[in-house]
Amino acid sequence: MEFSSKLLERAVNEMSQLPGIGKRTALRLVLHMLRQPKEHTFALSEALQTMRKDVKFCKSCHNISDVELCEICSNPNRNAHIICVVEDVRDVMAIENTSSFKGLYHVLGGKISPMDGIGPHDLNIESLVGKVKEGKVKELIFALSSTMEGDTTNFYIFKQIQDFQIFTSTIARGISVGDELEYADEITLGRSIINRIPFETSIKL
Amino acid sequence: MEFSSKLLERAVNEMSQLPGIGKRTALRLVLHMLRQPKEHTFALSEALQTMRKDVKFCKSCHNISDVELCEICSNPNRNAHIICVVEDVRDVMAIENTSSFKGLYHVLGGKISPMDGIGPHDLNIESLVGKVKEGKVKELIFALSSTMEGDTTNFYIFKQIQDFQIFTSTIARGISVGDELEYADEITLGRSIINRIPFETSIKL
Numbered sequence: 001m002e003f004s005s006k007l008l009e010r011a012v013n014e015m016s017q018l019p020g021i022g023k024r025t026a027l028r029l030v031l032h033m034l035r036q037p038k039e040h041t042f043a044l045s046e047a048l049q050t051m052r053k054d055v056k057f058c059k060s061c062h063n064i065s066d067v068e069l070c071e072i073c074s075n076p077n078r079n080a081h082i083i084c085v086v087e088d089v090r091d092v093m094a095i096e097n098t099s100s101f102k103g104l105y106h107v108l109g110g111k112i113s114p115m116d117g118i119g120p121h122d123l124n125i126e127s128l129v130g131k132v133k134e135g136k137v138k139e140l141i142f143a144l145s146s147t148m149e150g151d152t153t154n155f156y157i158f159k160q161i162q163d164f165q166i167f168t169s170t171i172a173r174g175i176s177v178g179d180e181l182e183y184a185d186e187i188t189l190g191r192s193i194i195n196r197i198p199f200e201t202s203i204k205l
Numbered sequence: 206m207e208f209s210s211k212l213l214e215r216a217v218n219e220m221s222q223l224p225g226i227g228k229r230t231a232l233r234l235v236l237h238m239l240r241q242p243k244e245h246t247f248a249l250s251e252a253l254q255t256m257r258k259d260v261k262f263c264k265s266c267h268n269i270s271d272v273e274l275c276e277i278c279s280n281p282n283r284n285a286h287i288i289c290v291v292e293d294v295r296d297v298m299a300i301e302n303t304s305s306f307k308g309l310y311h312v313l314g315g316k317i318s319p320m321d322g323i324g325p326h327d328l329n330i331e332s333l334v335g336k337v338k339e340g341k342v343k344e345l346i347f348a349l350s351s352t353m354e355g356d357t358t359n360f361y362i363f364k365q366i367q368d369f370q371i372f373t374s375t376i377a378r379g380i381s382v383g384d385e386l387e388y389a390d391e392i393t394l395g396r397s398i399i400n401r402i403p404f405e406t407s408i409k410l
Binding site: 001002003004005006007008010011013014015017018019020021025027028029030031032033034038040041042043044045046047048049050051052053054055056058063064065066070071072088089090092093096097 | 206207208209210211212213215216218219220222223224225226230232233234235236237238239243245246247248249250251252253254255256257258259260261263268269270271275276277293294295297298301302
């Protein structure tokens with residue numbers, strides 16, 4: 001790609017470093033910025049810079065926060081005895097959106113993945129085990145994605161905490177609400193049969 | 206979408222102002238930045254800001270440039286008698302990539318589109334007509350997209366310059382190289398028959 005301006009080229013190159021943004025998309029975005037008032041670009045640029053500089057991670061659950069202890073962890077109405085273990089911040093947002101969980105979270109910051117060079121020590125596992133050792137946790141809910149990496153991570157954490165008397169659970173796998181059975185994959189369908197629940201329970205949901 | 210951090214929320218909101226970037230994509234991009242070293246975000250932010258502040262438009266062809274007169278317009282080896290009229294900067298880059306044009310460009314900055322509130326005076330048409338009036342232009346090539354807006358814009362410009370003795374042309378429409386005839390639309394196929402060229406000419410390309 002030949003650019004008529006070095007400034008344009010640099011902006012496009014920086015933009016195309018972002019995941020899923022190729023050179024063409026980056027060019028389209030940058031040209032859009034040139035058509036908009038200067039202030040839009042300055043606001044975007046400033047927001048990104050401030051965010052990157054000042055954003056904190058909650059010292060307890062490692063969720064993104066503006067303060068030392070995030071709103072969820074510092075909320076006295078939430079049940080501090082149940083901790084839902086998730087991969088990243090988006091999972092916290094997704095579960096919060098359902099309004100079906102009133103415990104606390106623990107954000108691992110990824111999954112164990114030897115292929116990507118991510119080991120247990122790159123994740124926030126130690127602090128989670130620490131919480132369990134302190135004896136305040138009664139239940140740990142594993143809510144990682146059900147991939148090989150997710151299962152490995154679940155199992156690694158389970159091994160570390162199995163000697164403590166706490167209940168561990170994992171979110172239910174099954175056919176999505178509204179999905180047709182014939183299009184479901186075998187493993188999910190199989191699991192949904194094995195882990196069937198009493199009909200009377202299901203109609204109360 | 207509930208955010209655990211105002212800084213994060215603002216960054217996502219600003220990012221999702223860009224065309225084709227929704228809230229979810231913006232969040233993905235911003236979380237990616239948080240995982241990367243701070244310097245990456247600062248470099249992106251600085252590149253966008255500098256670009257928006259310092260980028261110039263060539264005073265002759267309105268192409269994006271770092272200097273007053275762009276590299277193409279100031280190149281003495283290019284034929285200043287032929288001007289290719291394009292919609293935006295990306296079209297200049299696309300045509301330059303083909304290495305098949307050695308004249309100059311004129312970037313209109315859009316197409317006449319009453320639906321979007323874009324009239325002839327919002328585009329760089331006056332300066333184009335000015336060039337023709339000066340008598341230095343021998344040929345004008347219309348290379349706008351063949352939509353109703355493109356055709357309207359071509360016709361508007363043509364009306365303004367038809368009294369001057371210059372040759373006007375439009376890029377060839379036809380079946381793309383490598384495309385199957387059966388999948389071509391009727392209008393394109395029809396035009397490609399009407400505007401057929403001598404076989405001997407085609408094998409020289």
